[in-house]
Amino acid sequence: MSSGPDEVPEDVAALIGVPQYPSTASFDVERSYSWNTLAATQNGNPLFWDDAVADELTGGPIAVPTTLSLWMRPHYWEPGAAGEQVALQVHFDLKERFDLPEAVMTDNTIIFHTPVRPGDRISHRQVLRSVSGPKTTKLGSGRFWVIDIEYHNQREELVGVESYTGYGYRRDAGGGA
Template identity: 40%
Template sequence: MTPSDASIDLPEPVAGWVGQLRYQRQAQALVAATNVCALCAAVEDANPAWWDSAVALELLGAEFTPPAMVSSWTRPELWRPDDHSEVMPLQLHYDLKAAFDYPTALVSGFESVFYQPAVLNDRLSSSQLLQKVSAEKTTRLGRGRFWVIEVRYHNQDEALVATEQFDCFGYRREVES
């Protein structure tokens, strides 16, 4: 299943999406200690490096944030008066469901790779990349396609902070007669 496989019949505009960065978005807010504390309180993470800047500087050399928070920094606020976009955090996934007319799609695999930590006061950005799409297949769930989306996170210096890879399956249930 490669993006350049000519035997896979992809409708337009999906064929043009493969290998193209889409939905490049800059975070609305800076990486902030209050958000780190809120997450750590919610999951009862008592790591002193997340709670005390002096400890963070002593242990880590900088005020890093928990790696699991990387995607939270670029997610849109629930509502902002200056943001009228309707882009979802994994919008490309929803675009594919619509393009293939699949009522259901799920994430069957997920992997994060961290290259460098997000530091307090960084402003992160994200972009989505459709890596590949399969031909239609029939599974126990129904008839559909597999696709792989990579989300890339960069800091304000354009340094790669992390990537997330989503392995997905969009499908339509087959009606038994």
């Protein structure tokens, strides 16, 4: 049974709603990455710079909430790794499946639950939620897809949920933004 041009191929449709790539980070949460993010955004929130404030409000240091995704991002290189190490494998699988060489993220939702703390070891899993039919934008022709990610700490506490909308595309001849 084949799919029409506006439909989602069966092999892709079969992945919708299925948790994929469950994995645990290869390193612990550490404060230095929070400070890097704070420096990159010139964020002086004393919750992250003043231990007395952190002790009072959060019972000790926590990670900057919007660093949630970085704890599951692989090292750029590590011994034994071959090729580019990517963070959101489902996104790259879809690029390859649809032969779409370029991609951008268009939407992001983050829901923050139990704060992430230095020393935590974060795990996640990726769930494909939807794939659109073929679309054309100013970037080129391709498809949109939505991927959810659930993050837990080593105590199995939910620390956050993210949803990304990605747009994989092929630049049209003479096109491009």
